[in-house]
Amino acid sequence: MSSAYAESAGKSTTLNKKKSVLDSVMVVNMLLPEIDLENLPELGRVVLAEVEPVLPTDRVGERGMINRAHAIAIKNWLGKYRPSASASGQGTARGYQEAYCHLREIGALQQALIVKRVSLRIQKAVARQRWRHFEETQRREPK
Numbered sequence: 689m690s691s692a693y694a695e696s697a698g699k700s701t702t703l704n705k706k707k708s709v710l711d712s713v714m715v716v717n718m719l720l721p722e723i724d725l726e727n728l729p730e731l732g733r734v735v736l737a738e739v740e741p742v743l744p745t746d747r748v749g750e751r752g753m754i755n756r757a758h759a760i761a762i763k764n765w766l767g768k769y770r771p772s773a774s775a776s777g778q779g780t781a782r783g784y785q786e787a788y789c790h791l792r793e794i795g796a797l798q799q800a801l802i803v804k805r806v807s808l809r810i811q812k813a814v815a816r817q818r819w820r821h822f823e824e825t826q827r828r829e830p831k
Contacts, residue, residue: 732783735806736766739791739799758790765790766803781810 743759746752769783784807791800 731806731810732766732769735784735787735803736763738802739766739787739796742796742799744794755794758794762787762790780814781807784810 739762743762744752744755745759746756765783765787769786771779771782784803788800788803788807791797791803
């Protein structure tokens with residue numbers, strides 16, 4: 689009897705994990721149908737609004753202070769970080785990668801997944817932009 693319960697509980701946990709992953713994919717798709725590299729500061733604020741409700745606010749005990757420091761870092765990386773004008777494509781996604789690591793540290797895995805997906809979409813958009821630039825320069829070169 690107890691092994692059947694453990695087995696069904698294991699299946700339920702797996703289903704809940706799959707559901708939360710699908711929910712995070714849907715959130716990213718709804719928030720970001722397509723990445724606009726010209727408007728990344730606004731994108732950061734949208735993602736921060738999605739993540740902020742789960743950020744810890746308590747300062748009680750050592751763990752609470754550490755989690756609060758992670759929450760401040762997440763807010764700074766998503767809300768305030770601006771890559772330099774000469775930053776490469778990796779520089780544009782750095783704030784999201786850093787926020788992802790801090791979210792994982794506080795255990796907000798679903799929100800970390802959302803941020804990671806946004807980061808990957810930014811990297812893909814940068815790669816597409818670089819590829820288009822490469823193709824244009826190849827067309828202009830005399831053969």
